Amino acid sequence: MGQEAPEIVFRTQGVTKVYQTGDVKVFALAGVDLELYTGEMAVLLGPSGSGKSTLLNILGGLDHATAGRVWFRDTELTDMPDRALTRYRRDHVGFVFQFYNLVPSLTARENVQLVTDVSPDPMPAEEALALVGLANRMDHFPSEMSGGEQQRVAIARAIAKRPEILLCDEPTGALDSATGVQVLEVLQDINARFGTTTVIITHNAEIQRMAHRVIQFADGKISSVHTNETRLAPSEIVW
Amino acid sequence: MQAIDRKLLRDFSRLWKQALAIALVLACGVAILLTALGMYKSLSDTRDTYYERNRFADVFSAVQRAPERLVTELAAIEGVWAVETRTVGSAVLDVPGSMVSVTGKILSLPPDGAPRLNVPILKTGRLPDPTSTDEVMVNHNFALANGFQLGDFFYANLNGQKRQLTITGTAQSPEFIYTIGPGALMPDNATFGILWMSQVAVAAAFDMTGAFNDVALKLSKGAREENVIDAVDRLLEPYGSLGAYGRDLQASHSFIDSEIKQLQNMATVLPPIFFGISAFLVSMVMGRIIALERSQIGLLKAVGYSNLEVCLHYLMLAVLIAVVGIGIGWLVGGWLARQMALLYAEYFDFPFLIFSTSLWVYAASGMAAMLTTTLGAAQAAIKAARLAPAIAMQPPVPPQFKRSWIDRAMATMRLSQPTIMILRALIRWPVRSGLTMLGLALAVSTVVSPSFFTYSLNKIVDSAFYESARQDGMLILSHDMPEIVLATAADLPAVLQAEGQQYHPVILSNGNHEKRTVIQAGRPDSDLSRVIDKDGKQIAVPPGGVVLTERLATQLDVRIGDTVDVKFLGGRQETHALRVTDIIAQYFGLGAYMDLEYVNALLRQSPRISLINVSLDDTEIIDLHRRLKDIPSLAGIVMMTDTRRSFSETIEQNIGVVNTIYIVIALLITIGVTYNGARIQLSERSRELASLRILGFTRSEVSYILIGETMLLSVLAQPLGWWIGTLITASMFNSFSSDLYNMPLVIHPAIYAKASFVVLLASFGSVMLVRRRLDKQNLVSAMKVRE
Structure with missing residues (x-):
């Protein structure tokens, strides 16, 4: 990151999300103001239920905020109709989930093609898989792969569309430490190589050490934001 | 091929057993529609072409003896295009x-x-x-x-x-x-x-030199048949007319016509049932698939697939099922139609058979199947499309159970937890349980209906052949003869007993109600041909009036004690007003009965008879035949023993085929419903059942939950199935009932027992197939699956 004013990718203003269960109102997000910058790797840290995933869903166009406003660059996502949100996700966003969410009936290559088939300017599925180190596992079905491999397929699937933003929800949550590190290395590599803005949600405090910025969540609010002066390489992280 | 399409094909091949179970039910509907529509079209086209090419007449009349010169007058009747007289x-x-x-x-x-x-x-x-x-x-x-x-x-x-x-x-x-x-x-x-x-x-x-006793007329386009019939009757009246009639009363035509109508009925009644069941099965299976693929749907949306694309993706799965069903249906239907055509060729003597199951019949059956299947999947597919991505990515909320009086009842009954699980599931998804029951009930009713035919036909045959017409043979005289010929008949070889009967073609009328029929007149002490009512009671036909069957009395709108005008056709064409002395219920025909002596007195004729009923000694029958061939005054001979045998054989054969077809259909429906139901249940409960196993339940205890729910629904469906089957049969009998015969609804426990046996056995077999999967269940991985 240079010294000049960074370009803003996402901006939120008082974003609130309320879930109503019976008579009880649960504030998943209670007024979040945040800016995310082009090319940065941001880690959203916080315990379960602190609102991280909700925010990620809203940023990714999977969900609407109850109140507040959200911008992606100059485009306001806040009240965007469903059709436009679909377009937005298709063209700009890559997702990585905790449980990989691969389609079990499709091979690694085909899972990636699921995305490249509908993206305007994708990279070949093979290239995406090669980037995550799975060039030799392309024709395997999810059931034939380890958790780490499956998550790498999911990452390949996310980056194959050359997204501007990569939103990762607990990408290492279901993995052991060694495998988790491999996945983080892939994420960092993508971030460095393509300048893809990468947002990682985690409740694993160790992972924050590889981020440019760390945004701490508690009770639906941002409790602190700090910038890492020195970042660790994923291989230096242990948990 | 796009990856999403490949997913579609793989999903389809993974689900092939369930898909096939549905496709077979669908195929039944398609096949029946194709066969019935195809044969309907084939039979009516063939008949119409044949009639057209060979100038089948429109109006017919028999007369005793009319001079040939009447031809010009007949031809001059307005609307008559051609006349032909003959003997x-x-x-x-x-x-x-x-x-x-x-x-x-x-x-x-x-x-x-x-x-x-x-x-x-x-x-x-x-x-x-x-x-x-x-x-x-x-x-x-x-x-x-x-x-x-x-x-x-x-x-x-x-x-x-x-x-x-x-x-x-x-x-x-x-x-x-x-x-x-x-x-x-x-x-x-x-x-x-x-x-x-x-x-x-x-x-x-x-x-008949210079005369004729039979005339056929072809009418010009737009001519009014009833006017022509009236005019023909007026012309032939003095010559002993037996009354002109249209094609509707021509024996050959009316049989074909009723067959064509039955095909039409078949095409409209049965296929919708199969399509309905398939639609239900598709909706059930698709609903489950969408529940299972929640996170995949979320993913598809997250990566940018539109609602429409997601919706179409799932609809396509139903379309594939429909394609298989339609394909099988077309193959089976095509084959069945050819078999039917062969059967028709046996009963109906056509010089050619226009058998072009035209494209539109294929198209119509295919479209109907495709439409219903897609409709069945629509709800689930739309649900998938509407699923918000953020929600889809989260595990589903557990189904809501609420305590109700039923739970309190279950508690007081101290039911086991597995039993309570079964009952709660039924109550929690009442629509699904209800539709499953309805599907199985329809399977039961498919077996019930044809079984009724066996019992009802037996009843009719008993009544007609063993209680009423008990003679071994009928000797039909070429014209009425003095009663004294009975003595000659009694002397023939093999004849043990001979009784005479008079037959009179008549027109009965009451006001503007009019009906053609034949009056049978016999002696009150007749033993070989008796007048029997529905309960098998012999009716004594009193002199001084006429006894009518219920159907005839209803059509004429007369009650006991009313008078009815009876026009005796042939002979002097006399009309007499006769009192209706009794009305009886019968299965066959539009019978009317009179006392023989009374008829003789009424018509001022010497005692005479039109046919002789005989009982025979089997050992001398060959001698009898040898003699009969030389008797000049005989117009025909009916060996009732042969008639009975061939009738029973034909009925047994046909009913056998029909029963088998319907049992196969019932099996397909039952398997379609229970197999899919149990698979869905297993899929929904897999974590639950695995948890129970981990907690120490045995395999059979766990199986009990799976089997119990399906079998409970099957058992509950039985009475409903009996009721629907009886209802369908009653309405079918009602629509079949004609002036030729009407079918009694004979209720016999064996009818229901057989249907229930077939369906319960098939249900059990299907659910056992699914149960085997429990044995293969990996407990650890079942617990890990996030749903």
Whole structure:
């Protein structure tokens, strides 16, 4: 990151999300103001239920905020109709989930093609898989792969569309430490190589050490934001 | 191929058993629709073309003896396009080598060659020479059944003279597509034949020179049939008219017509049931797939697939199922239609069969199947499309259970937890449980309905053949004869008992209600042919009136004590106002009965009879036949023993085939419903059942939950199925019931027991197939799956 004013990718203003269960109102997000910058790797840290995933869903166009406003660059996502949100996700966003969410009936290559088939300017599925180190596992079905491999397929699937933003929800949550590190290395590599803005949600405090910025969540609010002066390489992280 | 399409194909091949179970039910609907529509079209097209090409007449009338000069007057009737008169007679034939007596219906050919109406199609040989008196052309099937070759001969008693007739040709005629002999219940080509002979020969034989006793008329387009019938009746009245009638009362035509109507019914009633069940199954399976693929749907949306694309993706799965079902349905339907065509060829004597199951029939059946299947999947697919991505990515909220009085009841009954699980599931998804029950009930009803036929037909046969018509044979006289001939008949070999009966074609009328029928008159002490009501009680027909069957009385709108006008056709055409002395319920025909002596007195005639009923000693029957062939005054012979046997055989054979078809259909429905139901249940409960296993439940205890729910629904469906089956049958019998016969609804426990046995067994088999999967369940991975 240079010294000049960074370009803003996402901006939120008082974003609130309320879930109503019976008579009880649960504030998943209670007024979040945040800016995310082009090319940065941001880690959203916080315990379960602190609102991280909700925010990620809203940023990714999977969900609407109850109140507040959200911008992606100059485009306001806040009240965007469903059709436009679909377009937005298709063209700009890559997702990585905790449980990989691969389609079990499709091979690694085909899972990636699921995305490249509908993206305007994708990279070949093979290239995406090669980037995550799975060039030799392309024709395997999810059931034939380890958790780490499956998550790498999911990452390949996310980056194959050359997204501007990569939103990762607990990408290492279901993995052991060694495998988790491999996945983080892939994420960092993508971030460095393509300048893809990468947002990682985690409740694993160790992972924050590889981020440019760390945004701490508690009770639906941002409790602190700090910038890492020195970042660790994923291989230096242990948990 | 796009990755999402590959997913579709893989999902489909993974689900193939469930898909096939649904596709087979769908295929039933398609096949039946295709067969019924195809045969309906084929039969009606064939008939219409045949009628058109061979100028099948529109109006017919028999008369005792009318002068030939009436032809010009008949032709002058407004709306008449062509007239043809002829002489029709009946004779007992002596076929060399044949033990039994054969009856022939003899038709005269015009002196100038081929008829202009009801034109016979020459199959082999030539028409008889117009000047010859010993040449004959016979209907093709009669020749086949008796193994006749051109040039073969047989003898016929014509006007008291036994004459040798040589076969010059064989033919088919639009008048005799369905050929049924006098007193017979179904065609028998070996013992009943149509004989065409020259005008001179027939006129001489039946004393009709310069006269005719039968007329056929073809009407011009737009002519009013009833007006023509009235005009014909007026002209022929003085000559002993038996009353003109249209095609609707022509024997051959009315049989084909009722068959065509049945096909039409079949095409409209059955397929929707199958389509409905398939739609339900598709919706059930798709609903489950979408529940299972929640996170995948979320993913598809997250990566940018639109709602429409997601919706179409799931609809396509239903489309694939439909494609398989339609394919199987078309194959089976095509085959079935050909089998039906062969069956028709056996009963109906068509010179050709227009069997072009046209494209539109295929298209219509395919479209109907596709539409219902897609509709079945629509709800689930739309649900998938509407699923918000953020929600789809989260595990589903557990289904809500609420405590109700049923739970309190279950608690007081101290039911086991697994039993409570079963019952809660049924109550939690009442629509699904209800529809599953309905599907199984329909399967039960499919077996119930044809079983009813067996019992009802047996009842009819018992009543008609063993309680009412108990004679072994009927000797039909060529004209009414003095009662004294009974003594001669009693002297014939094998005859143990001989009783006479009079038959009178009549028109009964009450105000503007009018009905043609035949009055049977017998002696009150008759033992061989008795008047029996529905309960098998013998009815004494009192002198001084007429006894009517219920159907006839209803059609005439008369009650006991009312008077009805009876016009005796033939003879002096007298009309008498008679009191209705009794109304009885019967299964066959539009019977009307009178006392023989009373009829004689009424018509001021000496005691006479039209036919002789005989009981026979089996050991001397061959001698009897030998003698009968030489008796000139016989117009026909009906061996009731043969009639009974062939009727029972045909019925048994047909019912056997029908029962088998319906049992297969019921099996397909049951398997479709229970297999899919159990698979879905297993999929929904897999974590639950695995948890129970981990907690220490045995395999059979866990199986109990799976099997219990399905079997409980199956058992609950039984009474519903019995009820629906009975209802369907009752309405079917109601629609079948005609002036020819009406079917009684004989309720017998075996009908229901058989249906339940079939369906419960199939349910159990299907659920056991699914149960095997429990054995393969990996407990650890089942617990890990996030759902």
